[in-house]
Amino acid sequence: MAIDTTSSAQPTGLRDAKKQETRQLISDHATRLFITQGFERTTIAEIATAARVAKKTVTNYFPRKEDLALDHQDAFIASLAHTVADRRPGESALAALRRAFADATAAADPVAGFCGPAFARMIADSPTLSTCLRGLHDLREHALAQALATAVGAPQDDITVRTAAGLLGTVHRILFQRIQDLTLADRPNDEIAETVDTEASLAFDLLEPSLGHYAIV
Known part of the structure; x- marks a missing residue:
């Protein structure tokens, strides 16, 4: 303080x-x-x-x-866990995360990766910030595992919980990087959103057979 x-x-x-x-x-x-x-x-x-x-x-x-550059990190780490904790009645963890990602993309949310070309380039050009960002992804996945464990009443080290968190976290990690790559290519946000929305649907579809009914309220 x-x-x-x-x-x-x-x-x-x-x-x-x-x-x-x-x-x-x-x-x-x-x-x-x-x-x-x-x-x-x-x-x-x-x-x-x-x-x-x-x-x-x-x-x-x-x-x-690093805190000066990545000042949304607390919100980033907590984002997936909060989505799972606040999911709607009858909604699986996957469905909630899928819906939240679509909302974030439509809003060009910085926490989802929409930060503008100059900022994205700053991160990409800095080994320190790139390493820090990978660590934030790991922390976000860890927080997600805690939320999933609470949701299904299982220990956090349960293999199903850890696998579900890993799969869901990886999809979000890939989509975040996709947004960054398109931003670095100087694509406008509306074009990025349209592209990533389509790709996110394909990515989340891959998880439906295994996680479509996981952690339903």
């Missing part, structure tokens, strides 16, 4: 709003620098100077440099 220099009598809502403004300011300047000169070559000191804050303020809000 950043050092709060506001009065202790100041309303909590206002303090929180100012913290969020500072966090967004730092994130925006970091993204601009990462895209302009590359993630690896940009320093925390440069980001602090651009945002007109202390280096300590930057690291208070973003403990790791």
Whole structure:
């Protein structure tokens, strides 16, 4: 948490709003620098100077440099698990995930991979960010396994749970990369959405025989 220099009598809502403004300011300047000169070559000191804050303020809000670039990571990790936990009555885990992916694609959701050519290129050009992204995919699959285990009342290390999470996670990983590849090819979002929507249907269809009735509410 950043050092709060506001009065202790100041309303909590206002303090929180100012913290969020500072966090967004730092994130925006970091993204601009990462895209302009590359993630690896940009320093925390440069980001602090651009945002007109202390280096300590930057690291208070973003403990790791990667956190400045991938600031949707919490939502990304939790996305599949939340979809399974919130699935509709009578809906399988696969059906819920399939529906949620179609919605995310239609909305060009950044969490699904729609981030724009400059941002996608920044990630692709950075070994650090590419490695970090692979780790986020792993964490997302782990969270999905936890949600599936809860849904079917089985241990998380159950082979069926782990296999289901692996299959579902892999399809989402492949589709995410597909969106990134098409973005790097400078395809517009509407074209990417149309292409990936068709390909996602084919990918999810492959899982229907084994997972079509798995974890139905």
